[in-house]
Amino acid sequence: MIETMITISLVLFTITICIAVLRIILGPSMPDRVIALDMIGVNLIAMIAVVSIMLNTAAFFEVILILGILSFIGTIAFSKSIERRVIIERKRDR
Amino acid sequence: MNVNEIGEFIGALLILTGGFASVISAFGLIRLPDVYTRSHAATKSSTLAVLLTLLGTFLYFLFSQQIFSVRLLLGIIFVFLTAPVAGHLIVRAAYRSKVKLADISTEDELFEVLYKEEKEKENEVEIEEDKEVEVVDEIEIAKENDGISDKS
Numbered sequence: 214m215i216e217t218m219i220t221i222s223l224v225l226f227t228i229t230i231c232i233a234v235l236r237i238i239l240g241p242s243m244p245d246r247v248i249a250l251d252m253i254g255v256n257l258i259a260m261i262a263v264v265s266i267m268l269n270t271a272a273f274f275e276v277i278l279i280l281g282i283l284s285f286i287g288t289i290a291f292s293k294s295i296e297r298r299v300i301i302e303r304k305r306d307r
Numbered sequence: 308m309n310v311n312e313i314g315e316f317i318g319a320l321l322i323l324t325g326g327f328a329s330v331i332s333a334f335g336l337i338r339l340p341d342v343y344t345r346s347h348a349a350t351k352s353s354t355l356a357v358l359l360t361l362l363g364t365f366l367y368f369l370f371s372q373q374i375f376s377v378r379l380l381l382g383i384i385f386v387f388l389t390a391p392v393a394g395h396l397i398v399r400a401a402y403r404s405k406v407k408l409a410d411i412s413t414e415d416e417l418f419e420v421l422y423k424e425e426k427e428k429e430n431e432v433e434i435e436e437d438k439e440v441e442v443v444d445e446i447e448i449a450k451e452n453d454g455i456s457d458k459s
Contacts, residue, residue, distance in 0.1 A: 222326030232333040244401035259360040274378040288393040296400035
């Protein structure tokens with residue numbers, strides 16, 4: 214029973230990631246693609262948690278933390294790059 | 308059915324709910340008309356989905372292996388803190404880089420706050436262009452009249 218539920222949820226997360234990839238390909242503007250990428254990162258976190266249940270090990274929990282941090286920093290860098298065309302500002306005057 | 312099995316079942320149920328919420332947010336991402344409405348679907352319900360899944364994983368490991376995983380709790384807190392911030396920043400960048408709103412949206416109040424001066428300049432330019440167009444029309448009308456008078 215529990216095995217079945219976990220497998221079904223893994224399939225559902227896979228469907229979500231496929232739809233987000235579709236939005237990345239279709240996306241009319243750059244922020245659309247970044248939002249879809251952020252969503253893929255968040256869903257990967259959930260998938261790794263489910264996989265760690267399936268493999269019955271607690272070794273993948275660091276991966277969850279690091280993937281969360283990387284996804285957040287990536288989204289921030291993309292949004293700064295879209296807004297001001299630079300990521301690292303040498304002189305910040307505002 | 309002892310306590311551990313019930314706990315594992317609740318964890319698996321939370322994970323399944325998270326999977327359904329994730330699919331619902333994916334449908335929002337593919338069907339909504341513009342980037343602002345899409346960000347609602349992508350950030351809010353996706354955060355809910357991943358929170359449910361991580362909570363289910365936490366409960367599952369707590370009851371099946373008696374592991375109280377602090378790392379999973381840290382991951383929950385981190386996702387809960389950062390996902391709305393990332394969504395807000397990317398939508399702000401989208402508005403500042405002038406991504407168009409959907410055609411069905413009726414009002415844009417932020418435009419007047421952010422771009423009031425530019426809008427006034429645009430209005431002045433438009434008024435001047437209108438004047439020029441009127442002048443050109445008058446000249447053309449005068450030419451036509453001249454042509455008619457020449458023919459007659």
